[in-house]
Amino acid sequence: xxxxxxxxxxxxxxxxxxxxxxxxxxxxxxxxxxxxxxxxxxxxxxxxxxxxxxxxxxxxxxxxxxxxxxxxxxxxxxxxxxxxxxxxxxxxxxxxxxxxxxxxxxxxxxxxxxxxxxxxxxxxxxxxxxxxxxxxxxxxxxxxxxxxxxxxxxxxxxxxxxxxxxxxxxxxxxxxxxxxxxxxxxxxxxxxxxxxxxxxxxxxxxxxxxxxxxxxxxxxxxxxxxxxxxxxxxxxxxxxxxxxxxxxxx
Amino acid sequence: xxxxxxxxxxxxxxxxxxxxxxxxxxxxxxxxxxxxxxxxxxxxxxxxxxxxxxxxxxxxxxxxxxxxxxxxxxxxxxxxxxxxxxxxxxxxxxxxxxxxxxxxxxxxxxxxxxxxxxxxxxxxxxxxxxxxxxxxxxxxxxxxxxxxxxxxxxxxxxxxxxxxxxxxxxxxxxxxxxxxxxxxxxxxxxxxxxxxxxxxxxxxxxxxxxxxxxxxxxxxxxxxxxxxxxxxxxxxxxxxxxxxxxxxxxxxxxxxxxxxxxxxxxxxxxxxxxxxxxxxxxxxxxxxxxxxxxxxxxxxxxxxxxxxxxxxxxxxxxxxxxxxxxxxxxxxxxxxxxxxxxxxxxxxxxxxxxxxxxxxxxxxxxxxxxxxxxxxxxxxxxxxxxxxxxxxxxxxxxxxxxxxxxxxxxxxxxxxxxxxxxxxxxxx
Amino acid sequence: xxxxxxxxxxxxxxxxxxxxxxxxxxxxxxxxxxxxxxxxxxxxxxxxxxxxxxxxxxxxxxxxxxxxxxxxxxxxxxxxxxxxxxxxxxxxxxxxxxxxxxxxxxx
Ligand SMILES: Cc1cc2nc3c(=O)[nH]c(=O)nc-3n(C[C@H](O)[C@H](O)[C@H](O)COP(=O)(O)OP(=O)(O)OC[C@H]3O[C@@H](n4cnc5c(N)ncnc54)[C@H](O)[C@@H]3O)c2cc1C
Ligand code: SF4
Numbered sequence: 001x002x003x004x005x006x007x008x009x010x011x012x013x014x015x016x017x018x019x020x021x022x023x024x025x026x027x028x029x030x031x032x033x034x035x036x037x038x039x040x041x042x043x044x045x046x047x048x049x050x051x052x053x054x055x056x057x058x059x060x061x062x063x064x065x066x067x068x069x070x071x072x073x074x075x076x077x078x079x080x081x082x083x084x085x086x087x088x089x090x091x092x093x094x095x096x097x098x099x100x101x102x103x104x105x106x107x108x109x110x111x112x113x114x115x116x117x118x119x120x121x122x123x124x125x126x127x128x129x130x131x132x133x134x135x136x137x138x139x140x141x142x143x144x145x146x147x148x149x150x151x152x153x154x155x156x157x158x159x160x161x162x163x164x165x166x167x168x169x170x171x172x173x174x175x176x177x178x179x180x181x182x183x184x185x186x187x188x189x190x191x192x193x194x195x196x197x198x199x200x201x202x203x204x205x206x207x208x209x210x211x212x213x214x215x216x217x218x219x220x221x222x223x224x225x226x227x228x229x230x231x232x233x234x235x236x237x238x239x240x241x242x243x244x245x246x247x248x249x250x
Numbered sequence: 251x252x253x254x255x256x257x258x259x260x261x262x263x264x265x266x267x268x269x270x271x272x273x274x275x276x277x278x279x280x281x282x283x284x285x286x287x288x289x290x291x292x293x294x295x296x297x298x299x300x301x302x303x304x305x306x307x308x309x310x311x312x313x314x315x316x317x318x319x320x321x322x323x324x325x326x327x328x329x330x331x332x333x334x335x336x337x338x339x340x341x342x343x344x345x346x347x348x349x350x351x352x353x354x355x356x357x358x359x360x361x362x363x364x365x366x367x368x369x370x371x372x373x374x375x376x377x378x379x380x381x382x383x384x385x386x387x388x389x390x391x392x393x394x395x396x397x398x399x400x401x402x403x404x405x406x407x408x409x410x411x412x413x414x415x416x417x418x419x420x421x422x423x424x425x426x427x428x429x430x431x432x433x434x435x436x437x438x439x440x441x442x443x444x445x446x447x448x449x450x451x452x453x454x455x456x457x458x459x460x461x462x463x464x465x466x467x468x469x470x471x472x473x474x475x476x477x478x479x480x481x482x483x484x485x486x487x488x489x490x491x492x493x494x495x496x497x498x499x500x501x502x503x504x505x506x507x508x509x510x511x512x513x514x515x516x517x518x519x520x521x522x523x524x525x526x527x528x529x530x531x532x533x534x535x536x537x538x539x540x541x542x543x544x545x546x547x548x549x550x551x552x553x554x555x556x557x558x559x560x561x562x563x564x565x566x567x568x569x570x571x572x573x574x575x576x577x578x579x580x581x582x583x584x585x586x587x588x589x590x591x592x593x594x595x596x597x598x599x600x601x602x603x604x605x606x607x608x609x610x611x612x613x614x615x616x617x618x619x620x621x622x623x624x625x626x627x628x629x630x631x632x633x634x635x636x637x638x639x640x641x642x643x644x645x646x647x648x649x650x651x652x653x654x655x656x657x658x659x660x661x662x663x664x665x666x667x668x669x670x671x672x673x674x675x676x677x678x
Numbered sequence: 679x680x681x682x683x684x685x686x687x688x689x690x691x692x693x694x695x696x697x698x699x700x701x702x703x704x705x706x707x708x709x710x711x712x713x714x715x716x717x718x719x720x721x722x723x724x725x726x727x728x729x730x731x732x733x734x735x736x737x738x739x740x741x742x743x744x745x746x747x748x749x750x751x752x753x754x755x756x757x758x759x760x761x762x763x764x765x766x767x768x769x770x771x772x773x774x775x776x777x778x779x780x781x782x783x784x785x
Pocket of ligand 1: 261262264266283285290293294297298299300378408411433485486528529552567568773
């Protein structure tokens with residue numbers, strides 16, 4: 001049985017700084033999104049005591065080959081990568097198409113895990129799109145997974161209810177942030193990661209039509225809000241101003 | 251893991267990377283462990299690397315290295331309370347290839363250097379701190395890192411100025427204030443055109459400026475400025491002993507005041523600070539060097555005390571690179587003989603002794619003692635500043651003739667003290 | 679202290695120095711599970727601690743109203759100066775866990 005974990009390479013968000021109101025990406029180290037790491041940890045926990053094999057699946061630019069070592073060190077058994085420098089800014093629908101094409105090249109896949117959203121854009125679409133393209137059932141907002149034979153029993157944690165669902169495998173499951181504590185690999189595991197099998201394909205190898213990009217990003221800055229800049233000198237004055245603004249004493 | 255490495259290197263600064271690069275190039279199995287997110291993440295320098303002495307040790311390295319600007323203009327300013335005197339130097343040897351020195355940023359340079367070492371075959375693992383040495387029968391046989399036991403024939407401690415690893419082995423005692431300075435600096439971003447205009451730089455050229463005198467309030471040390479491609483490195487190096495004994499100003503206050511000096515403020519005007527960093531610097535010189543080897547252990551770079559503070563310039567990077575290189579050479583020889591005892595590894599010390607590194611240290615043997623004299627950092631700048639003022643000032647009334655002006659400054663006692671200091675300086 | 683105040687201000691060429699906290703805020707700091715520097719038990723009132731107030735480039739040591747030295751670790755640049763000034767007898771000083779603490783982008 002193969003468990004596939006889809007993981008996305010993202011910039012280390014803490015290292016991005018803002019210069020002239022623009023994010024600076026130069027020299028920012030690359031890593032894997034935190035929620036994707038939760039998905040991998042869930043897979044590693046599921047694998048324990050079984051003969052399952054964990055395949056990490058990723059599409060992105062050439063740097064992914066290096067970045068993905070993090071996943072191989074943290075418990076993935078092999079990597080399946082589709083790399084092209086054009087994929088750096090690819091949008092969710094295109095990535096989903098590529099991942100689905102990659103998945104179709106694998107045998108005996110019973111579970112496909114995603115994080116509920118990527119660490120950078122958080123569009124949260126790729127899992128659902130892949131399920132649709134592959135005609136598989138999909139469950140989102142998952143906090144626990146148990147596999148019995150060819151059925152997975154999962155808990156969905158929604159805002160005010162928890163739903164327990166059984167889903168037939170193969171299925172696509174998107175896990176929520178923070179459902180587990182991803183392990184920090186040891187030096188030995190990191191050293192071994194470099195020797196784990198990696199299958200690297202180029203876009204041409206999977207023969208798909210990506211289609212034109214359809215999304216244009218205009219801005220990703222926080223909206224500017226005008227402040228009223230009212231300065232008060234005493235509590236009384238504060239109360240007066242807040243009342244005048246209709247914020248208290250209604 | 252049953253795998254045993256030929257060498258494990260603690261710390262991926264210049265010394266560690268130079269070792270890893272050289273060992274891997276010679277086909278040895280080497281593992282380097284660095285505690286930062288990447289090499290350079292923890293490393294601070296003022297910013298000037300003298301490439302000349304180490305160029306030939308790494309012949310393939312320099313062409314593509316991310317160096318900032320080659321230093322073509324040098325200035326030293328002596329700042330007194332309200333006036334300053336600046337010496338400017340530009341010489342042919344500065345502006346012609348191969349360039350002697352470059353400004354560099356460590357986070358960029360070290361990260362790139364780490365990649366080169368990996369390409370040569372070194373295993374480099376970041377985000378991993380070495381917690382302890384494994385010592386068996388008095389011989390170092392490996393390290394403990396994040397719970398893992400990792401074995402090697404030799405461990406090379408390249409863990410920087412505060413080498414907890416060599417302290418652990420007992421070949422170095424905890425650093426003393428008199429042998430160390432603290433350096434702190436800001437990276438101030440500026441448009442490259444502004445930098446070039448302001449410092450009068452042609453394409454690719456860079457400027458180095460040193461400031462001594464009032465900026466340190468008489469403490470041993472000074473201020474520095476180096477131009478990078480798109481930023482300025484501005485900082486200070488000050489004796490820890492003086493700071494803690496004088497107790498008249500804190501390190502951050504010195505930095506703020508330094509930036510407020512008109513001579514400095516005009517150079518950084520309009521710039522945006524992008525980072526603030528600090529690090530201790532060994533400056534005890536030859537007498538404070540620690541033991542360089544033990545059974546199964548070598549120490550290189552700042553970890554061995556291999557940095558020199560000659561007045562206001564600190565040199566440590568070339569020594570780190572060179573000592574890393576010679577440590578690797580000693581390991582290569584030890585591996586050939588399959589003998590990793592202290593006596594075999596002592597080849598390292600011999601190689602260093604024959605190189606520019608220890609020669610420099612011997613030449614500058616007296617520097618820390620001579621320069622540890624408040625007159626240099628307090629009195630002379632004030633003195634020279636006042637003298638220049640009297641020479642250049644055109645008062646409302648008549649101006650004194652030059653000779654009496656000079657004579658006023660050359661009173662007997664003054665002259666005597668100066669001569670004494672001068673004599674000591676000649677020894678440097 | 680109060681050295682800044684002693685200088686003439688108002689020159690238009692001078693930009694106000696950025697506050698120390700704001701300056702440290704420009705750096706990348708990654709959280710550690712534990713504090714890597716501690717004042718050793720029994721040394722809280724050691725006179726040597728005063729030195730750290732003067733030498734720490736991040737201004738993390740300060741004197742409170744009772745004349746005792748207070749220390750916060752947030753913003754530590756891992757420079758090692760406080761350990762050299764006060765000595766390992768007074769301060770328990772380790773490097774933070776790998777991958778935590780300050781990460782310089784320029785260095
Ligand atoms: C403000 C300032 C200005 C300076 N100006 C100049 C200059 O202009 N020119 C010059 O030549 N020199 C200068 N120096 C000195 C120079 O920067 C140093 O001599 C040089 O960086 C030493 O290199 P190194 O490789 O020995 O140590 P470092 O660069 O300090 O590297 C040590 C490495 O070891 C790692 N490490 C430590 N402990 C562990 C552990 N237990 N496990 C894993 N990793 C560990 C650290 O993270 C670090 O990466 C200056 C220094 C300062 C602070
Ligand atoms: S290590 Fe440096 S920055 Fe950190 S507390 Fe000590 S002196 Fe301050």
